[in-house]
Amino acid sequence: MRAEPAGPPVDPSTPLALPAAAMPPAPWVEPPLGEQERARAERNPFSEHREIALGARVAVFAAPGDGAGAAGAAGASGAAGASGAAGAPGAVGAPGAVGAPGAVGAPGAVGAPGAAAVGAFAVHEDLGVVGPLKLPAGFTWVGLAGQRDDAVHVATPDGALHRAADVRAALRPDGFERRGSVAGATAWDAAGGLIAAAAGERVSVSADEGRTFTSAVVAPGKPVRAVLVRPDGALVALVAAAEAPARGRPASPARAAPPARPAAPDTFISSDRGQTWARSTFQPRAVERAGSWIWNGDPVCPAVLSRDGRAWTRAARADLLHGLPTFGAALHLSDAIRAREAGALRSALVPPAPEPPPRGAAAVGREPPCKDDDAGAGGVIGGLMGGYGVSCEGALCLLAGLPPRPPPTRTWLAAFGDGLCDPARVPPGAACAAHLARPPTFAVVDQRAGAVTPVAAPEGCAQPVALRNAAGVGLLVCRGGGGVAALFVRGAQGPWRAEGSHAIPADAVEHLAAAPDGTLLLVGPTPPASAPRREPLPLLVRSPLPLGAPQAWRRVVVPDGVAALPAPGGAALLVSSPADSAGGRLDVSLDRPGHPALVLARAVEVSQNLTKVEVQGGRVRFRVLPKPAPELLGKRWLSLSGPRDERWHVLTHGGALVPEAPPPETPADERRFGPAGR
Known part of the structure; x- marks a missing residue:
């Protein structure tokens, strides 16, 4: 059953709507780029250099x-x-x-x-x-x-x-x-x-x-x-x-001479x-x-x-x-933190000119055409991809999904690939970028004008771990004392701003999601759906406050958590599935700053596999993928290229998942079956 907030009764069959946000949007939020601008923005600004x-x-x-x-x-x-x-x-x-x-x-x-x-x-x-x-x-x-x-x-x-x-x-x-x-x-x-x-x-x-x-x-x-x-x-x-003289027959009075080579x-x-x-x-x-x-x-x-x-x-x-x-x-600009060993680059001095050839072995005369005796290096590149089998049930399939990627905006924070690591400090098999002697240079990219402004790493961040972007602000995760996440933010204008250290491992921060008003949510590592015992889902949520505002972030831990999304007003939509239900039930709640958690739905029955959750127009939607027939279990029925009869379902006030009604202008066949991958 759902814990109803105080107020007039509502029809339990109507889609549930999130309460209105109590905070205004963040002052630094940038609107998403248009479709044509997005294609240009995703190009490397140095691709022609x-x-x-x-x-x-x-x-x-x-x-x-x-x-x-x-x-x-x-x-x-x-x-x-x-x-x-x-x-x-x-x-x-x-x-x-x-x-x-x-x-x-x-x-x-x-x-x-x-x-x-x-x-x-x-x-x-x-x-x-x-x-x-x-x-x-x-x-x-x-x-x-x-x-x-x-x-x-x-x-x-x-x-x-x-x-x-x-x-x-x-x-x-x-x-x-x-x-x-x-x-x-x-x-x-x-x-x-x-x-x-x-x-x-x-x-x-x-x-x-x-x-x-x-x-x-x-x-x-x-x-x-x-x-x-x-x-x-x-x-x-x-x-x-x-x-060189032209090849061919001599020119005749009726025919022009072939051009010289x-x-x-x-x-x-x-x-x-x-x-x-x-x-x-x-x-x-x-x-x-x-x-x-x-x-x-x-x-x-x-x-x-x-x-x-x-x-x-x-x-x-x-x-x-x-x-x-x-x-x-x-x-090369990217969101990844990359580095190389010092002194490993090709330069005007490295490698040096080769030793003189032995006496009598020097090349002389006009160079003849090269005879490439290589018989060809044919072969198979890559290999067959493994099957995309199903190893999850019901609500647990949400653990395999990712939060929706924030749409690109005009400002993009990126990292150059110029970091340096000390080879003596890199353990065998470890990544060079995890042991920096000098952090990489960062860049503020104006994706509309194509301008790039290099900026140094912020003071206090000797070891950046991850860089993420959302709504026009870049978020840099650095490894602080004890390995915890130290957060720095930067927008189109102004310097890096420190936003504190938080009790979540810096190396465990994976994904960043954003609500339209600038509420941000950092997701830690998600346990596999097949794990016999699931650890709580760790989150960091940022309210839509000015950059550098104290106490902008708060830590949220979701026992039995399977998914989380940012919601307007600094809130976080939390989805969990009780361990004893094996993915057959889910609970949905709203965590808001300064308020107790609001339970939106409890013990929602899940009979199919859920692959995605999102908030659209204040409604909570789940993408549902029907389970395969018993004879197909264990086979590669979940394929990237095959048809996927996925449909969006909305969460109702009564705590049920019902198919979402398509817009009136949707073609009849799509209204009946639903477009694949919608």
Whole structure:
């Protein structure tokens, strides 16, 4: 029977309605995004960003439309564009390379929605994510070089070079100072203590961070299409080669001659900081720089300029380069707390250039086409998914469900993947992110404008465990003293605000749900429905108060609990099923701040399996899945792809579950059978 509150009698067959909330909505609540905005909001704002500069401890990333090109692509078929030269005026290259329409940094390049709002970002080995950078307008190239640190160097279309002492200085519009210039420069590169620029048939090199340049002719009469600088001072230049003769029959007066094939560029090497140049004994089909590797970019048949700066080796293992994580992984935003071991990233110094080849084993001459002898790595990816069997009864099936995910709003709090862990503190088999030496950087994302603002972890949170979002506020769960949950909140404006430590294990917090007025509910671990003895369901409920309000949270423990939902006014709808009923009965109550629990229904008979509960328009609804026929028990009848004859039932004042009446405009067949998955 249901415990009736005082008041006039009501029809027991009518749907039960929750009492009106006594609190106003939270002042920070944001409305859900519209359907079209949701699709755009779920995109990674850094999905179009590419590495445009790589230093010893820093990498810089930008997207199309940000005014800079992708780093290090002196490309196949002689495409120019080494180390961020994309967008350089007058550069010549293959489609999509330097200066090609739509190339990164090319005039008129169009980026993904929100890319321009995000801007250029840097990832620093020690500092984490830094940005957006205030790079000089219209820049054509970005490089990282310096005598002591990775200073940020930026070239503009007039050939002028600008320098910021480090990435922190690059956050300020006045952080860049003008240095020297190279008139007519079409390609740039920088590494270690050198900066190089190609203009016409000359390469100009600076050893004093762009103050002065010395230049030399590489190959008389042949324009330099790209220049590459290795951190140890070795330089490689690619110069234009004569077009290869066309294949086919000679042209006749009645037929035009077939076009000539573009020839691969000629490769030249300098070992004295660009004062003299010599044609390389090996001529690769393509050249690019990846940190300390100047190579052909072919992981199957690699050819790498060795440490001596003259000989090319075929013995280098491409997996040494590609097996290392890159700085770019740090720009992936998510709700997860992620970290990596310190010093494990691929940089301008790691891995180093390979050892010279044995005498007589160096690659020489024109590089032939690669013969891939790999017979193919066919095979089966993944495996068959196990059957979705049923191991619950009646109300106990609610334990397998999840609270409804809060709809996305304009503001989203996310974590970058730039946390650091100390390998010495990570036990074997443990997660790196659970033993942080430095917490990750967080981000306030405006999902409507596409803007991203990095923010540091709050003081007092050395070990963040989980990040959740609801109604326009981010909730960060940190591990406090004794492993309890220390909560911090942050909205679109203002700092992180501490909201106390609570007697629930930080590592046990799983799901966050929200009512429309901003009431929040954190759910701890739910016991499996098949457990012989169920532990009480632990909850944390937040009233719709201003951020940082004291006593905003309260702990609620639900014996025999199977589900819980936030309800307006700081309330929590609690659903439990007595242990002795084996899921055949349920009780529903409303826990409100400052009031005794209100029993809404007791001993409700459950004859089918309940898969979900929600509050809609003040009504309590359960999704009911009919039980299978006896001959189907134990089989995979509950399938993600198969039909599910689920129907919504409402809880009545009399304590019964009755099918919900469909709206009048519902088609007749749906009114009779109910839409699957409704």
